[in-house]
Amino acid sequence: PESHLIATDSLTNRSITIGELRNRAGRIANGLHKALKPAEGDRWALILPNCVEYVELFHALLWTGGVGCPVNHALKPAEIAHALVVSRPKFVFAYSAAFPRIVEGIKIARKELASQSINWPEPKILTVIGRVKGYPRIPNDFLDDEKLTIPHYTDTTTRVASIHLSSGTTGKPKGVILTHHNFIANCLQLYAHDPSQFHSNSRTVAFTPFVHIAMTTMPLFFGPWTGM
Numbered sequence: 004p005e006s007h008l009i010a011t012d013s014l015t016n017r018s019i020t021i022g023e024l025r026n027r028a029g030r031i032a033n034g035l036h037k038a039l040k041p042a043e044g045d046r047w048a049l050i051l052p053n054c055v056e057y058v059e060l061f062h063a064l065l066w067t068g069g070v071g072c073p074v075n076h077a078l079k080p081a082e083i084a085h086a087l088v089v090s091r092p093k094f095v096f097a098y099s100a101a102f103p104r105i106v107e108g109i110k111i112a113r114k115e116l117a118s119q120s121i122n123w124p125e126p127k128i129l130t131v132i133g134r135v136k137g138y139p140r141i142p143n144d145f146l147d148d149e150k151l152t153i154p155h156y157t158d159t160t161t162r163v164a165s166i167h168l169s170s171g172t173t174g175k176p177k178g179v180i181l182t183h184h185n186f187i188a189n190c191l192q193l194y195a196h197d198p199s200q201f202h203s204n205s206r207t208v209a210f211t212p213f214v215h216i217a218m219t220t221m222p223l224f225f226g227p228w229t230g231m
Contacts, residue, residue, distance in 0.1 A: 007203060010058050015132060017055040027059050029150025031142045032066035036151050038139075039094065039127065043068040046166065048092035048126070050074045050083065050105050056131050059142060060096050065183075068154055069094075071165040076101045083108030087126075088115055089178040090166050095126045096141060099133030159183035 005022030012018075019027070035041060047064040049071060051057045061071050072090035074083060076098045087108060097105045109126065116123045129141040139145070156162050164183045168176035193201050 010055050012054040014052055014054045015056065019055050019058065024058065024062060026150065027142070027146070028062035028066055029153070030147045031059060031063035031145055033147035033149055033151035034142075034145030035063060035067055037147065038145060041067050041069055041094070044070060044163070045094065046070045046072050046090055046092040048072045048074050048087065048090060048095045050076050050101065051096055051098045051131055052076050054132065056142065060131070063142075064094075065164060066151055066153065070163050073165065073167060076105075078104075078108075080104045080107035081111060084111035084115065085175060086168055087112035089168060089176070091116070091123050092126050093124075095128045096131050097128050097135075097138075099130045099135055102130065102135050156183070159187070 005020060005025075007021045008018060009021050009024060010019050041047075041064075045068075047060075047069050049057060049060060049064075051060075061073075064071055072086075072092050074086040074090075078086070083105060084107075095105065095109070105128075109128075113123055113125065128138055129145075130138045131141055134140045160182060162183050163180050164186055165181045167179045167181065169179055170176065
């Protein structure tokens with residue numbers, strides 16, 4: 004139902020329902036379309052903390068035909084730079100509180116790519132949760148009155164939706180591509196796995212960084228029972 008609550012956060016004290024997401028993401032997408040004229044397949048880095056704005060903006064950029072590139076906002080400038088070298092976004096949604104580190108990361112990434120004879124134009128920066136003088140603020144400055152037309156694609160198996168970074172356990176993080184078909188398949192897999200567990204009243208808390216390391220390395224040292 005339109006009133007179903009899908010996200011809430013303690014950073015901005017916002018919450019959003021599925022109906023509000025459909026409305027706001029479409030309006031933000033239209034604002035981005037009008038102001039920035041993004042092309043199909045343009046990449047958008049999301050250097051943000053978990054929040055309602057993150058959900059809105061990820062859906063909005065997909066709505067414009069773009070590709071989302073999530074980057075941890077808490078990384079050091081050199082680490083942000085590596086993420087940008089991998090993804091090479093045209094636009095950056097930048098958390099205002101991390102703005103200096105993000106700008107420094109962009110400079111390092113451009114210098115590194117230039118040393119490889121790769122021309123990566125300086126990306127357009129849009130600030131989120133707070134305003135930085137001289138830079139547009141998203142979503143406030145891009146919330147249009149009307150929603151952008153929803154795009155439809157006949158084949159989503161090869162249409163890229165996002166570029167994520169691997170954990171970097173055995174080296175520098177690698178770029179991992181997910182298509183729109185991947186996202187749909189993942190949702191259907193969850194439902195097929197256990198519909199009685201995944202329903203409107205279920206809640207999940209994931210401690211992914213520690214659990215990821217524990218689940219992949221502990222069984223090697225202590226045996227599968229301890230690992231599980």
